[in-house]
Amino acid sequence: MMTNPAGRVTQGQFSFLPDLSDAEISMQVEYGLNKGYAWSVEYTDDPHPRNTYWEMYGMPMFDLKDAAGVLQEVNACRATFPNCYVRLMAFDSTRGFESIAMSFIVNRPANEPGFGLVRQEVEGRTIRYTVHSYATDKPETQRY
């Protein structure tokens, strides 16, 4: 259990709001598709803030123009990895951006243990900080 005001990992665009329903997710997907973004589904069992590369649940859906198809992939990923974090990411290929334009979490494990802070005291009063994912104390596939 995490003690921040949201009580959970607060990455992504909408973590402070009640979980989005499938209909609400579809509206966000639609918004991205209208902007020309390509959606991608990713999942992980290590939500460390600097764990950049979550596993890709298939390739980004460059040619998919239908929100229902994207939602189908989300639900397939949720069914396969019910105890993982799943996020939707939208890629914008416009010159000068060429990066992620939207990102929000659409599935979480039932229990989010969060992170510990390890302080290593070094020279003077300087401290080196390590944010430690409690989940990663266990091997992959046994974390949640």
Added chain:
Amino acid sequence: MNAPLETTALRPEDTQITDQKKRYSAGVLKYRQMGYWEPDYVPRDTDTICLFRITPQEGVDPVEAGAAVAGESSTATWTVVWTDRLTACENYRAKCYKVEPVPNRPGEYFAWVAYDIILFEEGSIANMTASLIGNVFSFKPLKAARLEDIRIPVAYIKTFKGPPTGLVVERERLDKFGRPLLGATTKPKLGLSGRNYGRVIYEGLKGGLDFMKDDENINSQPFMHWRDRFLYVMDGVNKAAAATGEVKGSYLNVTAGTMEAIYERAEFAKNLGSVVIMIDLIVGWPCIQSLGEWCRRNDMILHLHRAGHGTYTRQKNHGVSFRVIAKWLRLAGVDHMHTGTAVGKLEGDPLTVQGVYNVCRDSYTHVDLPRGLFFDMDWCDMKKVMPVASGGIHAGQMHQLIDLFGDDVILQFGGGTIGHPAGIQAGAVANRVALEAMVKARNEGRDIKNEGPQILRKAAQFCTPLKQALDTWGEISFNYTSTDTSDYAVTPAVA
């Protein structure tokens, strides 16, 4: 665009003297006779073009005043000098090529002046500003002068590296996409001990903000030594990152009395693992450019607080408009800059402020007279600056802020976070919930500009801190007339 200037027919003595012997005989000539007025001049692609707003003294002809501005910002001195003839002097002369009255502002004129690319050292804002705003603003025949806008050519832009990180890469490093970032300035600005200061950082970040910020005048005063501040702030930052699973930051102000002290502070911030440092505009151009280079070498985001700019940007008849400063800052290499809120406590006409946001984020800036943008300008893929809206804003204005500025902006609610009746974390929650609810509603196709207040009230039903924020500040606004608005004439569309 505007009505052409009605001047009396030009007399022969008012144009450039082409007879070289006459032109260079000792004595005093009019600036326009010396070659600083060239109404037929067509600016080259490599020229820098400045638009000055000038107020000539009584009896001074506006064209002569425009020519004088061109002269005094390039090669001229008050009298003819024969040594001009040792040089290809026509290249070094800036050329005023158009003068028009400013609509609805009697006595003020717009003067367009072109500068050859040979005039400016590559990669030096200091050199460019020493020419363009060096002597000319004290010139006696002018009551007042203002540099309104500038077109910097591609050829010169490419001599600068620009922002060390840029807003796209910043988002990748922070892992935050598709919404404005949230920040707050630690208050009170002065007097907190390092330990008390770090408390505010931790509470704000854990509550849901992405960034906290030192204020412009927090350096290393008797109540809080800079090392103490950095150490306690970074404990708050890291503790909040662990509590939320998000990357967090706090702009550590490294402004100091000497360049050596500034580097020392920047190095310490880096060693403590900060993702961002901060500098004040008053440190000057070479310092900003040097620190930009340092940030490139050290994977650091550079936040610029525009401390002091109001002394020369605010009055529309004299000084330098902030849109020009913003263009120079983007070239000089900062990642964040304060650009105004339009709806908050500090000066800013909404359209003029939007014009500055465009300058920060455009790939290509287009002429947009209502927003004060007089030139097309290609940024040639230079990285984009994240604009910062800070000063007297609160959660109840979220719809207005997102409608005005879009996603690529940092919204900073200092008082609006720390002054929350239920505490700093509650203040942060209120802002984050208001932000996420508004972005979600906009993406769903809602008309947030008009439906904003209802959207916020609905979100407040599941979020008590937001309800408290709206009850406390919901009606607060700062509706004063702006001094810095764009002056332009609407040209009827050609049928």
